[in-house]
Each structure stands twice: as C-alpha cells, then as structure tokens.
Amino acid sequence: MTTAVLGAGISGLSAAYYLLRRFGKPLTIYEASPRVGGWIRTECHKDKGFYFEGGAHTIRPQGVAGANTLELVEQLKLEVKPIAKTHVAARNRLLYAKGKLCMLPNSIGGLLGVKEPFTQPLYKALLHDLRAAVTKVKDADESIYSFVERRFGKELADYAISPMICGICAGDAREISVRFLMEELFEKEQKYGGVLKGVLYARFKAKTDAQLGMGIFAEQQPQLYAKACAEKWAMYGLEGGLEQLPRALRSYLAEQRINVQLSSRAQSLSFDSAGANISLRNAEQPAGHVISSLPAHQLALLVRAQHPSLAAQLLAIPYVDVIVINLQYNSDKLLQLDGFGLLVPPVEQLPILGIIFDSCCFDMSGNTVLTVMMGGRWFANWFAHQPSQKELRDIAQRYVAKILNISEEPKFSRVHTLQKCIPQYTVGHKRRVESIRNYIANYKLPLSVCGAAFDGVGINDVILSARRQVDLLPPQSA
Structure with a gap:
C-alpha cells in the first residue's frame, strides 16, 4: 500500500x-x-541582477543538522554561495535600540568596554552567571527570558536574547521555552551550577558528542560539510535563491x-x-x-x-503571522553600515522585528535589497485592523528611513503576509x-x-x- x-x-x-x-x-x-516549497519562496529578477526571499534567507552549516542539509544539497548538485565567518555579513550584527543603531560585540575585546545599548561591560554579565545561585526550575522548563535574566541579568535578556528570539521565530522571549531552543545551556546550568561552569566542564565531551551525532551518515561526513568546516563558512545561500x-x-x-x-x-x-x-x-x-x-x-x-x-x-x-516586505533600490551606496541586518528589541515597542540587508550578504549587481520583517507575536497589537499592502509598505519605508536614513522610494517592492507561518515554542x-x-x-x-x-x-x-x-x-x- x-x-x-x-x-x-x-x-x-x-x-x-x-x-x-x-x-x-x-x-x-x-x-x-x-506549488511546492511552503514558506520558502524566491522571486528572481535576473534582468536587474537581484532577487527577493519571501521566507528564509540563509542556511547555517553547523552541527549534525547543518551537515545533513549540506549532504542533501550535495546530492542534488546545487550550487552554494558561502559566506565565510570573516565576511562583514557574518561579523556585523546590529540592534536598533534607544533611538540609534548599535553594533553588537563581535570579538573577545568587545566584552571589555561599554557598548550601547548596554550600560556596563558584557564581561560583568558573565561574572553574574558565575556568582548567581542555581534555581531548580519547576517542571524542568522556563522561558528563555527568565533563564537569561537569572543567569546574566536583565540588560542581556532585553537587548541580546529578546531580539535574537524575534529573529529566530518572531516570538516573545518571555514565552519561549529555554528547554526547547537552548536545552544544552539550560541543562548545564541545572547540572553544574552555572552556564559557564557547565560549558567549561563539558568542553572535553564536545568532540565525542559531535562524532556520535554524525552517525546518521552511512560512511563519512558529507564532502560539502567538510569543505564548509575547512573554509569556515558562517552561512550560505544557493545560486538562484533558496x-x-x-x-x-x-x-x-x-x-x-x-x-x-x-x-x-x-x-x-x-x-x-x-x-x-x-x-x-x-x-x-x-x-x-x-x-x-x-x-x-x-x-x-x-x-x-x-x-x-x-x-x-x-x-x-500556537502560531504567529509575519509580514515580509522586500525593497529594492537602484544603488548599492545607500547603507551607512554593512552587516547581516538589524533586530529591534521588543522593549522598543516598534511594529518591526528587524531588517535583513540582503545585498550585503550576496551580490545584487549594484542594487540595495532589504527585507523588513513585521508582526510576529505582536501582529495583533499593530495590524489587527488589517492594513492594506500600501499601508504596510509605507510603514516599512518609514522605519527604513528613520533607522537607515534611506528616504528615497524603492524601485521595486513586494509585500507578503504569511499567516500562521511560525510555530511558537512556548x-x-x-x-x-x-x-x-x-x-x-x-x-x-x-x-x-x-x-x-x-x-x-x-x-x-x-x-x-x-x-x-x-x-x-x-x-x-x-
């Protein structure tokens, strides 16, 4: 049958x-x-040298799951577009907080000084983890926000973890399960008395655990995965889009x-x-x-x-709705800061979740291409009145102008409202x-x-x- x-x-x-x-x-x-593909949707404009992604933008090559996808990509003979860890899109991650663009620390040295939006050096958050007592969590789960606030303090929860969760699942870190998205860190804290203690204590097991995970492959690690490791890819795309x-x-x-x-x-x-x-x-x-x-x-x-x-x-x-707005401009000189994009912490109470700088990640033939993400867990707060596509585009452009100082009209755009597109791991x-x-x-x-x-x-x-x-x-x- x-x-x-x-x-x-x-x-x-x-x-x-x-x-x-x-x-x-x-x-x-x-x-x-x-059509096939679900929420993965690429709109190519080959004549103008750019494309829009309506869903995921890049894939990470790390771990067993990353190796598995690379094996599939290899078997299907698809052409990859790698982004190395040294690439500006991998190194530079931005926040829009307290009315300005802030560059997140991207090196050990960045932990030592005070970098906005934080009011103290980030190494103090690590010391907080070393000193904080362990709380045995009821039902062996809690929100990611609660976990990070306990171990590292409120600032890190508000301005690092909360926007990161917006980027991962368009969700609220105060509701999302630490056991599901950060299980290893949570278990290390519960077992060893702290996240850093657990990471240091378990570091010698990491290689063995990784090798055990790779057992899903019949003979050896996929060649493309080995290449990604050797060339230190941070992420990759596909020729022609995902x-x-x-x-x-x-x-x-x-x-x-x-x-x-x-x-x-x-x-x-x-x-x-x-x-x-x-x-x-x-x-x-x-x-x-x-x-x-x-x-x-x-x-x-x-x-x-x-x-x-x-x-x-x-x-x-539960699921959330996400609005995806792609914008294209006929110049590649519009961005004042390069990087993968920016996230907006929920404490800022803005209708946008973040902006991806597509043309910083991949060559777009002299175009600036941006993707504005809106809604998510806060969709009903901002868009319950069901605004038109023009209204949504206007909101996106207003924040592109406010945050990135790009006031000109895009030459081409696309608006998608993705209903119930991302599950929430509460x-x-x-x-x-x-x-x-x-x-x-x-x-x-x-x-x-x-x-x-x-x-x-x-x-x-x-x-x-x-x-x-x-x-x-x-x-x-x-």
Missing part, C-alpha cells in the same frame, strides 16, 4: 526523498497549494516517477486496522502509513473527528511534542509527524526532522 506524505514544503519533500532512498516506491505527496532546494527536490522526485499531487487539500484523516484513509475533495485515498509535515493546527483539523484528544494537543501549539513545548508522539505510538496510529512545529524552525531542523522520522519507520510501514 502507498505511503503518503501530507505537505510539499521543505520538510514534506525531504520526507519523500528519504522515504524513496530507504524504501523505494510507491509514494504519493498531497499538497494543498499549487527556493532552488525545494524545486530540485521536486525535480528529483519527478524523475523517480513519484506522484506529487498539487492543489490537493486533505479534508480529513482517519485510521483503521488496514492503515490510513485520506479524504480529498473528490476522492478517498488509502495509505499504509502517513507522514504529516503539515502545521500542527492543520493536522488537528484532519484528525479531530476520530481523535479529538490528539487534535487538542496539536492545537495547543514553555513546556518539548513535553507537548513528546505527548503528541506518545499518543500516536500508544494508539498505534500509522502516522509520523515532522516539521517546524515539532523539531525546530530552521531549514536544517525540518529536513533533519523528516529524515529521523523516516529512519524510525519499520520496513513494513512503507
């Missing part, structure tokens, strides 16, 4: 890729929209005659002793096993009739995910779940999530 994959975003396509490699056919992918990755996966699957049904939204999903049954608009499709890469709230609607308790657990994972999220997967296991449902809601928000995370769920399947499941 056919294995079915729900969703043709990057996690669903990756699941199909790994299913094909492990089990072969038959295999079918059902995607509700008329949408080349889902497009290449789709092409590979098509070559293997894998059925990718676009504009095929599942209406419900039920299970019986024979497997699963997917209700589509005009058909009922049986499947031996289903891998869902759908957002948790979408999967909840499919299973709620037969499994209301599972649906309730899935709906307990306190208790790890236990929530374990409960969902335990429910599936206890009821012996022929169902696997992968993707951003369960295993992390980045491209690396969702691809590795798909691979690990496929690896957990017994041979008879496919």
Whole structure:
C-alpha cells in the first residue's frame, strides 16, 4: 500500500526523498497549494541582477543538522554561495535600540568596554552567571527570558536574547521555552551550577558528542560539510535563491516517477486496522502509513473527528503571522553600515522585528535589497485592523528611513503576509511534542509527524526532522 506524505514544503519533500532512498516506491505527496516549497519562496529578477526571499534567507552549516542539509544539497548538485565567518555579513550584527543603531560585540575585546545599548561591560554579565545561585526550575522548563535574566541579568535578556528570539521565530522571549531552543545551556546550568561552569566542564565531551551525532551518515561526513568546516563558512545561500532546494527536490522526485499531487487539500484523516484513509475533495485515498509535515493546527483539523484528544494537543501549539516586505533600490551606496541586518528589541515597542540587508550578504549587481520583517507575536497589537499592502509598505519605508536614513522610494517592492507561518515554542513545548508522539505510538496510529512545529524552525531542523522520522519507520510501514 502507498505511503503518503501530507505537505510539499521543505520538510514534506525531504520526507519523500528519504522515504524513496530507504524504501523505494510507491509514494504519493498531497499538497494543498499549487506549488511546492511552503514558506520558502524566491522571486528572481535576473534582468536587474537581484532577487527577493519571501521566507528564509540563509542556511547555517553547523552541527549534525547543518551537515545533513549540506549532504542533501550535495546530492542534488546545487550550487552554494558561502559566506565565510570573516565576511562583514557574518561579523556585523546590529540592534536598533534607544533611538540609534548599535553594533553588537563581535570579538573577545568587545566584552571589555561599554557598548550601547548596554550600560556596563558584557564581561560583568558573565561574572553574574558565575556568582548567581542555581534555581531548580519547576517542571524542568522556563522561558528563555527568565533563564537569561537569572543567569546574566536583565540588560542581556532585553537587548541580546529578546531580539535574537524575534529573529529566530518572531516570538516573545518571555514565552519561549529555554528547554526547547537552548536545552544544552539550560541543562548545564541545572547540572553544574552555572552556564559557564557547565560549558567549561563539558568542553572535553564536545568532540565525542559531535562524532556520535554524525552517525546518521552511512560512511563519512558529507564532502560539502567538510569543505564548509575547512573554509569556515558562517552561512550560505544557493545560486538562484533558496527556493532552488525545494524545486530540485521536486525535480528529483519527478524523475523517480513519484506522484506529487498539487492543489490537493486533505479534508480529513482517519485510521483503521488496514492503515490510513485520506479524504480529498473528490476522492478517498488509502495509505499504509502517513507522514504529516503539515502545521500542527492543520493536522488537528484532519484528525479531530476520530481523535479529538490528539487534535487538542496539536492545537495547543500556537502560531504567529509575519509580514515580509522586500525593497529594492537602484544603488548599492545607500547603507551607512554593512552587516547581516538589524533586530529591534521588543522593549522598543516598534511594529518591526528587524531588517535583513540582503545585498550585503550576496551580490545584487549594484542594487540595495532589504527585507523588513513585521508582526510576529505582536501582529495583533499593530495590524489587527488589517492594513492594506500600501499601508504596510509605507510603514516599512518609514522605519527604513528613520533607522537607515534611506528616504528615497524603492524601485521595486513586494509585500507578503504569511499567516500562521511560525510555530511558537512556548514553555513546556518539548513535553507537548513528546505527548503528541506518545499518543500516536500508544494508539498505534500509522502516522509520523515532522516539521517546524515539532523539531525546530530552521531549514536544517525540518529536513533533519523528516529524515529521523523516516529512519524510525519499520520496513513494513512503507
């Protein structure tokens, strides 16, 4: 019987890729929209030498997850555009705080002096961690803000960690789980009595742990990963933009005659002793096993009739809306400071989350290209009145002018409102995910779940999530 994959975003396509490699056919992918790629979307303007990214902009090569993606990129023969750690986009990270642009420290020396927006040298925050008592946390989880404030002080929580969480998941650090996003640091503090103590004590285990993680690779580390390590890449893009990755996966699957049904939204999903049954608009499709890469709230609607308790657990994972505004200017001399971009701490109470300097990261043929991110956890605060695309563009341009002193009109722009695009890993999220997967296991449902809601928000995370769920399947499941 056919294995079915729900969703043709990057996690669903990756699941199909790994299913094909492990089990072969038959295999079918059902995607509700008329395209593959999910939130990864690249708009190329080859005649003018620039492109817009509507979702993720770069990929990091670090760790097992980074190595896994590089192996996939290598197998698909995609051309990478590396950014070395010495590149200005890797070294320079900016904040807009207290009415001015501030450069975050990018060296050990930067910890010694006072750098705005901080009012004391950052080494004092490290001393705070060494002196602070350990608090045994109830239910073994707390918010990232609470954790950082306890260990390093309020300033670091407000002006370093909170904007970083905006950049990762457009979320509020006061709500996001430290156990999910910073589990290693949290466990080191709980075990060794401090973050720095734990890092120093565990440093000799790091190499062994990393080698154990690399066991997912059959023979050796991917060659492209070895190259990234040797050349000290901080991040990378793809020639033609990141949408080349889902497009290449789709092409590979098509070559293997894998059925990718676009504009095929599942209406419900039920299970019986024979497997699963997917209700589509005009058909009922049986499947031996289903891998869902759908957002948790979408999967909840499919299973709620037969499994209301599972649906309730899935709906307990909140999502946020993000507005992405791409702006292009016919000059590459507009930015006064180069870098990856800037983040805005939530304490500033502004409608924008940050601005990415795309044309600092990659060559845009004499253009300045910026991406303004707005909304996220604070979407309802600023945009509940459903402003028009022009109003949203005007807001973005107003803050580009205010923060970056770019007052001229962009020559080209694009506005996207991405509804329920990023899951929020609120306190208790790890236990929530374990409960969902335990429910599936206890009821012996022929169902696997992968993707951003369960295993992390980045491209690396969702691809590795798909691979690990496929690896957990017994041979008879496919």
